[in-house]
Amino acid sequence: MLLREAGIQATPQASLPIGDFARADLLVGDRLLIECDSEAHHAEPANRRADLRRDESLMALGFIVLRPDYRQVFDDPAGIVATVAAIVARGDHLSARPGV
Structure with a gap:
């Protein structure tokens, strides 16, 4: 919700290429x-x-x-959104690989 309000689209529970049931909480672009x-x-x-592995x-x-941990999301939501927004602004959330 916070990211959407900031104009950042995120996909919840996106599949990951590391196992049949591996999912991410949120995927922004194709690599964040x-x-x-x-x-x-x-x-x-x-x-x-x-x-960590x-x-x-x-x-x-x-x-x-x-x-981010749960406490960070609730105590400093603006900080989390700012971090994600900075990554998106640089285009780092998108893969540079051709055809992806």
Whole structure:
């Protein structure tokens, strides 16, 4: 909702090329992934490590991964939107690969 209000289109639960059921919370363009993390999910260190491994795999494929936590989204929504808007303004949310 916040991104839409800022004029930024995002696709929720976009499929990812790293597994049959892998999905991103939000996809902006074709390469900016936004994963919003809850405090409960990352209370377990193993969950955090799994997300870091996933991020590495996605970055190796050319994705940009932003991983704000739940508190950040609620305490500083304007900051999150500003970060995404800056990435979009540079065109970094779009792949430079031909045919994509």
